[in-house]
Amino acid sequence: MELRTLSYFLAVAREQNMTEAANVLHVTQPTLSRQIADLEDELGKKLFTRTSRSTILTEDGMHLRQRAEEILTLVNQTEDELKNDTIDLSGCIRIGAGETHAMHILADLFADLHGRYPRLTVELFTGNADAVEEKLAHGLIDFALMIEPFNTEHYHFVRLPEPIRVGIVTRDDSEWAQKDGITPDDLNEMPLLSSSRQPTNRIDYSQWSGGKVSAETLHIVGRFDLFGNASHFVRTGVANALGIDKLLQLDTGHLKFIPLKPALTLTSVIVWKKYRLLSKSSSVFLEELRKRVAK
Numbered sequence: 001m002e003l004r005t006l007s008y009f010l011a012v013a014r015e016q017n018m019t020e021a022a023n024v025l026h027v028t029q030p031t032l033s034r035q036i037a038d039l040e041d042e043l044g045k046k047l048f049t050r051t052s053r054s055t056i057l058t059e060d061g062m063h064l065r066q067r068a069e070e071i072l073t074l075v076n077q078t079e080d081e082l083k084n085d086t087i088d089l090s091g092c093i094r095i096g097a098g099e100t101h102a103m104h105i106l107a108d109l110f111a112d113l114h115g116r117y118p119r120l121t122v123e124l125f126t127g128n129a130d131a132v133e134e135k136l137a138h139g140l141i142d143f144a145l146m147i148e149p150f151n152t153e154h155y156h157f158v159r160l161p162e163p164i165r166v167g168i169v170t171r172d173d174s175e176w177a178q179k180d181g182i183t184p185d186d187l188n189e190m191p192l193l194s195s196s197r198q199p200t201n202r203i204d205y206s207q208w209s210g211g212k213v214s215a216e217t218l219h220i221v222g223r224f225d226l227f228g229n230a231s232h233f234v235r236t237g238v239a240n241a242l243g244i245d246k247l248l249q250l251d252t253g254h255l256k257f258i259p260l261k262p263a264l265t266l267t268s269v270i271v272w273k274k275y276r277l278l279s280k281s282s283s284v285f286l287e288e289l290r291k292r293v294a295k
Helices: 003-015 018-025 029-043 059-083 103-116 129-137 184-189 205-209 227-236 248-252 280-294
Strands: 048-050 055-057 091-097 120-126 143-147 155-159 164-171 191-195 219-224 240-244 255-259 268-273
Touching (some): 003 055, 003 059, 091 103, 091 280, 103 120, 143 280, 155 280, 219 227, 227 240, 248 255, 268 280
Parallel strands (some): 191 219
Antiparallel strands (some): 143 268, 164 255
8 A cells, every 4th residue: 555545545535525535635536536436445444424514534444544544653753763863862752651750851851852853753642541552552753751650561661760649639729638648548538530541540559458348338420531621520529530740730729639548659761662673753752761760
C-alpha cells in the first residue's frame, strides 16, 4: 500500500465528501474515486458508505483511518529526525503525560536545552495513563511520564526522585478540610471519586490501612480519568476525590489536598520503548535527564 494512497484515503475521511477531498488534493474526482475503489479491492473491505451528499467511514474504514494516521505521523517524524540529526541540535521531543507536578522536571530540562539549542522544539500530549501508553506503544511519542505502579516490562525507564503524596481533594470548607491527615476510618466514611485507571486501582489500600480499607468498604460514587473535570464535582461537595498532591486545579481556590495518614507515597518514571532507536534530540534529552536524576 503506497503512502500516497493512504493520504488520499485520509483526505476523503476528513472531508466526508469525494469532491471536496479531490479539491484539497488537487486531483480529479474520477482519479480519486478510482484510487479509493482500488484500495477497497486490495483490502477486500468496504471503507466508505456513499450517499448523494456525503462519504462516511464504515467500521473497517474507521479502523484503517486510525492506523493510517499513525503510519503517516511516524513517516513524517522519521523524515524530520533524519533531516535534523546534525551537530547543531534541532528536532522535536515528544512527551506524553497525565496531570502531575513532576512534569516541572521535564519542563526545566527542556528550557535549559532550548537555551543551548534554539531550534529544538517540544510536543506535549496530555491524557490519562492508558491513552499516553497507547501513544508510546505506537511510537507516536518519544517519552511518557507515568506514575507507578506501572508495568515497565516493555520499556526502559528512569525513576524520578520526587515522591508523590496520595490523599484526598476536598472542599476547603468540608468537615475533612481541617484535618492534618486522612485516616482509614475517615476514608471509609466519606463519599469518594476514584481514578478509573486500572494500575492506580491496584494501590494496596488494605496494606496501608492494616486491613481496614478495601474496595468493599470504600463508598465510591464515581470515577474519573483526569482530575480537571472531577474537580468541579468536588467543588459541589457531592464527594471527595482520591488523588495526588500539587495538581494545578488546587491553585484555583476552594479545594484543598489532605494527605493520607499514615503517609502513602508513589513514584513517577520517565519511560521509553525498548529496542527503539532514539533521535539525536531525544538521546541528548535522555542523557541530560539521567545527569539530573543522578545528582
